[in-house]
Amino acid sequence: MNSYAMVQSLSGGVLIGVAAALLLWLTGHVAGISGIIGRVLFAIKKSDELMWRVLFLIGLVVGAKLYYSGFAAAPAGRDHFPAWLLILSGLLVGFGTSLGKGCTSGHGVCGLGRLSVRSLVATLIFLSVAIITTTLVRHVFGLGGSNG
Amino acid sequence: MAKSFVGLLTGLIFGFGLALSGMTQPEKVLGFLDVAGQWDPSLLFVLGGAVGVTAVSFHFILRRKQPLLDSRYYFSSETHIDRALVLGAVIFGAGWGIGGYCPGPAVTLLAAPSWELWAFLPAMLLGIYVEKLWEAARENKAAVAEVAEQNDCS
Numbered sequence: 001m002n003s004y005a006m007v008q009s010l011s012g013g014v015l016i017g018v019a020a021a022l023l024l025w026l027t028g029h030v031a032g033i034s035g036i037i038g039r040v041l042f043a044i045k046k047s048d049e050l051m052w053r054v055l056f057l058i059g060l061v062v063g064a065k066l067y068y069s070g071f072a073a074a075p076a077g078r079d080h081f082p083a084w085l086l087i088l089s090g091l092l093v094g095f096g097t098s099l100g101k102g103c104t105s106g107h108g109v110c111g112l113g114r115l116s117v118r119s120l121v122a123t124l125i126f127l128s129v130a131i132i133t134t135t136l137v138r139h140v141f142g143l144g145g146s147n148g
Numbered sequence: 149m150a151k152s153f154v155g156l157l158t159g160l161i162f163g164f165g166l167a168l169s170g171m172t173q174p175e176k177v178l179g180f181l182d183v184a185g186q187w188d189p190s191l192l193f194v195l196g197g198a199v200g201v202t203a204v205s206f207h208f209i210l211r212r213k214q215p216l217l218d219s220r221y222y223f224s225s226e227t228h229i230d231r232a233l234v235l236g237a238v239i240f241g242a243g244w245g246i247g248g249y250c251p252g253p254a255v256t257l258l259a260a261p262s263w264e265l266w267a268f269l270p271a272m273l274l275g276i277y278v279e280k281l282w283e284a285a286r287e288n289k290a291a292v293a294e295v296a297e298q299n300d301c302s
Contacts, residue, residue, distance in 0.1 A: 005170070009190040012169020012198025019162035020198070023204035026154045028215035030223045032164060033252040034276070041273065042280045052155030057255055059159020060166070064259035067167035074260030075173045085246055087268035090254075092243025093268075094275020097251055099283075100236020101224065104171075104250040105162075108195065108235075113202025114210065114223065121229050126241035133245025134181035144178075144246070 020110050027052065032106025033060075034097035081144050085137075100126075150217050163256045169194040172257050174264070217275055243275075294296025 020031040029052075036053045044050055068074040097103040100122055102111060107126075111119020137143050170176045170190055179188035214220060244250050249257075249268050257265050 001200050005190050006193055009169050009193035010197045012165045012167070012171070013194035013199075013254030014201055015165030016194070017198040017201025017205070019158040019165060021209065022161070023154065023158040024206060024215065024221070026216045026223040027151050028218045031298055033255065037251060037255065037273070038276050040282065042277055049151065052151045055152050055155040056159035056162075059156045059161075060163035060252070060256045061273065063160040063163025063165070063275030064167040064172065064256045065163075066160075067164050068260045071168070072256045074257075075175070075262065078175065078262045081264065083267045086264055087156065087271040089243045089247030089249065090268040091275040091278075092239050092246070092273025093250065093254075093280045094243075094272035094277075096236045096238070096243055096275075098236070098276045098279035100233050100240055103240060103252070104244075105252050108204055109198045110206075110223075112199045113206040115203070116223075116227075118224075118227060118229060118233060122237040123235055125237035126236060126244065129238050129241025130181050130245035131183055131232050133242045134178055135184050137246055138178070140183055146161045 016068055016105075016109060017113070023056075024110070030106060030110040031056075031074065032102050032110060034094075034103040036103065038098055078144075083105070096126075122145055154217065162252070163259070165198075166253055166256045167259070171199075171250075172253040174253075177244075177248040177250075177253075183246075 013097075023029055023031045036056060040050065040053050040057065090132075100107070100124060102119065104126075107116075107119040107122040112123060166172055171194060177191065179186065180191035208219070209215075232255060240250075247264075247268055249272075251272065254265065254269050254272055258269075
């Protein structure tokens with residue numbers, strides 16, 4: 001990794017943190033994306049406000065669109081990556097984040113930010129399991145690696 | 149109205165940050181998770197930058213009794229480490245480690261979808277839907293069991 005990539009990652013991270021801080025400061029809500037998706041699509045209650053959530057999701061897409069149209073090319077699909085693995089991965093990510101009430105943004109960025117022990121436990125678990133899984137998939141099963 | 153604008157603005161900053169950080173490049177994410185391969189530490193900087201900002205700012209924000217545009221904060225007050233939290237994190241970790249996508253980047257990439265997103269995103273939404281159904285069924289069962297128990301006692 002060169003220092004340019006390092007600065008990019010760090011500034012991207014800082015922007016994510018700033019967005020989460022603004023949302024909490026102004027509206028009192030946590031920027032947990034799996035939760036927002038789940039609420040908007042499947043589990044909106046009468047007391048939940050739909051509009052800011054929908055606009056947040058639209059904002060995500062528009063923000064990335066700005067970046068990809070002005071600064072860098074969008075990532076291309078991996079030709080060698082098996083579609084069934086992506087489908088399996090999607091099912092697990094959806095089910096797991098809904099059951100565990102949070103993902104990288106909710107537990108990782110926001111939960112750690114407010115020093116929640118639940119979020120710390122969740123983050124340590126999903127990070128460790130992800131590292132083990134990637135190692136298994138790539139080095140033991142030889143699937144989806146950068147060489148196909 | 150003001151809240152809607154805040155939603156859009158914060159989503160915009162978040163989405164731009166995700167794309168800039170490299171989180172929307174699954175190959176980069178897997179390069180970070182693959183500690184046995186050619187390890188790419190850059191995601192450590194993403195997490196460090198984001199949590200650095202939230203840890204400091206949340207401390208000051210939460211000193212205020214209420215947010216600027218609302219009367220209360222909306223995060224979970226749950227502190228118990230339950231089975232759902234642990235099992236959910238394990239299942240999510242496995243999925244993230246396979247594909248390299250987590251929910252934020254998956255939505256964000258609608259800005260410039262490759263073929264991969266059309267496999268991953270619908271499956272992710274189906275996963276959420278199935279879990280919600282399962283959770284509702286479990287809650288119903290628990291409610292029925294409770295009623296049955298009360299009837300037994302009376």
